[in-house]
Amino acid sequence: MELKIKEELIRLFESHFGEEMTAFELLPASGSYREYCRIKSANHQAIGAFNADIRENKAFLSFTNHFYSLGLPVPEIFRANENQTCYIQEDLGNLTLFDYLSKTREREGFSDKIVQVYKRVLHELPKIQIIAGKEIDYSQCYPRAAFDKQSMLWDLNYFKYYFLKLAKIPFDEQALEDDFETFTNYLLQADSEFFLYRDFQSRNIMLIDNKVAFIDYQGGRKGPLQYDLASLLYDAKADIPQHVRNELLDFYLDELEKFQPIEREQFKAYFSGYVLIRIMQAMGAYGFRGFYEKKAHFLKSIPFALDNLAYLLKNHTIPVQLNELFSVLKAVSESSYLREIGNQGEELTIRICSFSYKKGLPEDPSGNGGGYIFDCRAIHNPGRYDEYKQLTGKDQGVIDFLESRSEMADFLKHVFALVDQSVTTYQKRGFTNLSVSFGCTGGQHRSVYAAEQMAKHLRNNFDVQVVLSHREQDF
Numbered sequence: 290m291e292l293k294i295k296e297e298l299i300r301l302f303e304s305h306f307g308e309e310m311t312a313f314e315l316l317p318a319s320g321s322y323r324e325y326c327r328i329k330s331a332n333h334q335a336i337g338a339f340n341a342d343i344r345e346n347k348a349f350l351s352f353t354n355h356f357y358s359l360g361l362p363v364p365e366i367f368r369a370n371e372n373q374t375c376y377i378q379e380d381l382g383n384l385t386l387f388d389y390l391s392k393t394r395e396r397e398g399f400s401d402k403i404v405q406v407y408k409r410v411l412h413e414l415p416k417i418q419i420i421a422g423k424e425i426d427y428s429q430c431y432p433r434a435a436f437d438k439q440s441m442l443w444d445l446n447y448f449k450y451y452f453l454k455l456a457k458i459p460f461d462e463q464a465l466e467d468d469f470e471t472f473t474n475y476l477l478q479a480d481s482e483f484f485l486y487r488d489f490q491s492r493n494i495m496l497i498d499n500k501v502a503f504i505d506y507q508g509g510r511k512g513p514l515q516y517d518l519a520s521l522l523y524d525a526k527a528d529i530p531q532h533v534r535n536e537l538l539d540f541y542l543d544e545l546e547k548f549q550p551i552e553r554e555q556f557k558a559y560f561s562g563y564v565l566i567r568i569m570q571a572m573g574a575y576g577f578r579g580f581y582e583k584k585a586h587f588l589k590s591i592p593f594a595l596d597n598l599a600y601l602l603k604n605h606t607i608p609v610q611l612n613e614l615f616s617v618l619k620a621v622s623e624s625s626y627l628r629e630i631g632n633q634g635e636e637l638t639i640r641i642c643s644f645s646y647k648k649g650l651p652e653d654p655s656g657n658g659g660g661y662i663f664d665c666r667a668i669h670n671p672g673r674y675d676e677y678k679q680l681t682g683k684d685q686g687v688i689d690f691l692e693s694r695s696e697m698a699d700f701l702k703h704v705f706a707l708v709d710q711s712v713t714t715y716q717k718r719g720f721t722n723l724s725v726s727f728g729c730t731g732g733q734h735r736s737v738y739a740a741e742q743m744a745k746h747l748r749n750n751f752d753v754q755v756v757l758s759h760r761e762q763d764f
Contacts, residue, residue: 290315290324290339297370298326298337301377305368306333312693315702317749327380329693335367335377344431346373349507351429353378356421362413362502381502383745386410387491390527399530404537407529409501410494410521411541417503418514419548422484427511436485436512441473441566448569452576456627458620464613475609476513476566479559485512489520491527514545515556515563523564525571525593531600554606561605565618568597572621579630583717588630589752598622637715638754639747640724643682643740645732645761653724660724661711663704665735669695672734681762682737691738701739705746712751732761 299310308330316325316336323340340346350373356363369376386406393403427434446469453460486493487508495502518541522534529537538560545551572594578587599622602615621627640660642651650662671677671690680687691697708725715723725743727736737759744757 290326294324294339294375295326297375298339298377299328301368301370301375302328302330302333302335302337305377306330306335308333312689312698314692314698317746328377329689334380336364336380337375337377339375341374343373345507346376348429348431348509350376351426352506352509355425356417356503359416359421361416361421362500363506364502364504381495381504382497384496385492386494386496386501387527388748389496390491399533404533406496406501407521407533407537408540411518411537412544413501413503414489414517414521414541415514415545415548417486418483418517422482422511425484430510431507433510435481435510436487436516438473438477440510441476442469444566444570444573445469445473447573447577449573451574451581452569452572453617453621455576455580456621456624458617458624460617461613465617468611468614471609472562472566472611472614475607476559476562479513479515479563481511481513483512483514485510486517486520487512489517490524491521513559513563515560516567519560519564519567523568523597525568525590525597528593558606558608561601562607564597564601565605565607568594568601587752589636591627591630595622595624595627636752636754637712637720638722638756639712640722640756641740641744641747641758642724642726643732643736643759643761644726644728645736646728646730648732648761650728651724651726651760660726661704661708662726662728663739665700665727665729665739668697668700668729668735670730670735671695672731677734680734681759682734682739683741687734688738691735695735697735697738701742704739704743708743708747709750712747712753716751716753732759737762 295313299313303310310328310330312327312329314327316327322342323338325339326337328335328337346369350366350369353363353366357365364379364381367377367379389406390403393400433440449460449465452458486503486506487510488505493503493505495504518538522529522537538557542551542553542556572591575587575590575594578584579591580588598618602619602622640653644651646664646666653660668691671680671687671694674690677687677690682688682691708723711723725740727739727743729736740757740759744755747753747755
């Protein structure tokens, strides 16, 4: 983040809260060009955002203010600068639905706990689509005001050119174009007078204080109810079991009927169509990022999408003839080449460890040697103070100390840049192991905090396996 942007965000924070900043933390980069930070003072904290795309910012700010005025669970906007490139918003924490899903599933499978969280999300979704959608200012939408025929054809051609052609799936181009025309005409018959979130998936849903909240709806526009539901339930990496999808679909329809009457079978027929176009849009993205940009980790999502596609082809309720499209999709779902590409190569495992220099350097269980060892002993040590001596770098008191009274943020900024460079290269070359260790005097405060932040950064930014250990705390 450039210095002038950082200064502008701090200015907005201090002018709004009337307190001097005590901590500034850059947040992990997302898939967009937006930059985020967490800013703290003695009694307040907030998320700062910078985005050079002013039209996108205007859409987000307009939608957020509208949602917030209706009591919907979105971040409050505290202040934006005059040209609307920077703004300060409520801090909703770090736990996304995807993070919760991944951690809970590791321990207990796709348990009822996860299902109940999804039901909380689906309880809120009709409020956004229907209540908020009635009076929202669609003139602020960017890049389009509605999920119309042009939007659909963009998604379908994205799939054709960046997935089918790059995956070498043969097709009759004119017959496929004719089916695209028939398919879009059918989808456009669904009622589309609602707010469409556009990217309603598990990484854009936050969990805070046992409640759900929503972010990243700046691409919203007018559209059908089915699309966002398809985005959530057929999110490839979430890999929701099909019987759970069916249960959640019926739960959503029960919630929807509290707002308006619906014809369930007709809704489900359109739902099949919107699941299909959403899967094709996602596969286009996997093809562009994986085949075209050579980012191999995007190809790992393909097997999940193929499984979803195979199920849909057998169970869809789309009432129009799409012979060439379904023939092509059947070839995609049965392609051994695509499954081999999606499963090829071992995932990069990054072992992160905190340790005490007094007890020697950590071992590398992979046997590869190398990696990084970072010395945290130059960072101001909370262990010198009695109130922190019995705590570790995972405790909030120590976290606040290191973020407000030490040089840790600048230290980690450089660490992240070095490690990111290695991770990117290791993934391109098919390497399977990297070690990153943090040492301090006792292996209790600074190294533990740094290791925790490194693990969070890598999980948020790379498709890697992270193994985190605190040598002096875990044994």
